[in-house]
Amino acid sequence: MLPYSAEVLYALYGQYNQAIWPIQILFLVLAGVSLAFTLHPWRQAGRVVGMILVLAWLWAAIGFHWQHFSLINFSAGIYAALFAAQALLIAWTWVARGGTSFHLDRDVASAVAVTVIICALVVYPALDWLAGYSWPQWRLFGVAPGPTMLFTLGIMLLAQPRAHPVLVVIPALWLVIEAWSAWVLGMPQDLLPAVVAGIALVLLLGPRRLARARNRA
């Protein structure tokens, strides 16, 4: 039972994206910076990437949930708190404590990570477009919760040491909320990102040997 329709949700994204322009560009640049640090390992990479993810989760918490989504959804305050909590968890585990680096390897985790990140940055808005919604109604990394969750899962798959399970709880919860919402609202375009995110979660929480299995494809 949701108090809005898919038409209204996309109308809200349209207004939101217009209101915050060009923040979307900033986050796409920051996504690029994150990927550069994951591809070229450096001791402080975890801290830099962590700070970018903290910024993205905080923006989605305050800029989207608190300031915009709350206009049509009485649960948005709870979602804002969840996203802010995830920002704090990332800040504590990756930024404050440090010690995290990233490795792109020829294993299942890396292959899925690349797929998930492409999905978060490109496929998500492309699916919105294919569903009949043009810019500025697209959902983008950093400003919309779904792509932010997906991008974060992709980065976590590349993290060494393995991301602590507590970091995965809120993204998993959001995946469930978003998948349920998509089902209620009749948004089949969210099916593919949900499946991809589900696979990422299995690798992040499942046996380590599953994620590190060599990719022979």
Place this chain on the structure above:
Amino acid sequence: MSSVAGTPFRKAIPASGEMLPVIGMGTWITFNVGPAPDLRAARTEVMRAFLQLGGGMVDSSPMYGSAEEVIGHALRHIEDDGGLFSATKVWTRGARGGAGQMAESRSLWGLERFDLMQVHNLLSWQDHLETMRQERDQGRIRYIGVTTSHGRRHDELERIMRNEDIDFVQLTYNILDREAEARLLPLAADRGIAVIANRPFRQKALITRFERHPLPGWAAEIQCENWPQFLLKFIVSHHDVTCAIPATSRVDHMHENMGALHGPQPDAAMRRRMVDYVEGL
């Protein structure tokens, strides 16, 4: 679109004898469109059609996101809202926020007084009924009531109807959800409580389910031209139901709904026939 000629079917509010058109308008989902100007303009046209076609009760709630704000936007753009019967709800836990929420609703709608204030889904109903009585004494509310939906908490609702002085009750009643017929509707009649039927189409599910079947030929006897009219006439023809509140985001669907205000209403035998028909589909 259906004809709208003739006097609209109205029923008396038992507490006062005031006459109310039997088809109202719900705003759950349909009026929660946020700030989008085009969607707000579209909903303004829906409400304009509702009032022009003889509608009265518009029902909302603070729970419905931006719906109350959008209603206020529509009312500011409609030249003649003389027939409006404004109904909203209080939806907050505990007594403290109740009066403030009602004041905010008045501000959002642009009204000084609500015709009906209801406790949403019985939430903190003891606290809010007390506040609502004070608001009524001060002229900011005309009638008070309580609501449930989806057939939930009927036992508690029955206790409130028996023990509290309320003017309206809102509950789920439609051609397939008829549990209220057993105790709640007769009790409402006994206690002089007006009944608002919500979820008349189970949020469109009944229309979707039945529209692939033809209306029975005998539906013409009660001037039903489409399934919404068939379903609404079943509801409002119950002796103890005062009005139904279908929601829509489309003007053409509003015209269909409002057609149920006109023409003959089904009698007991016809109502039985209607139930038998849809249960056989």
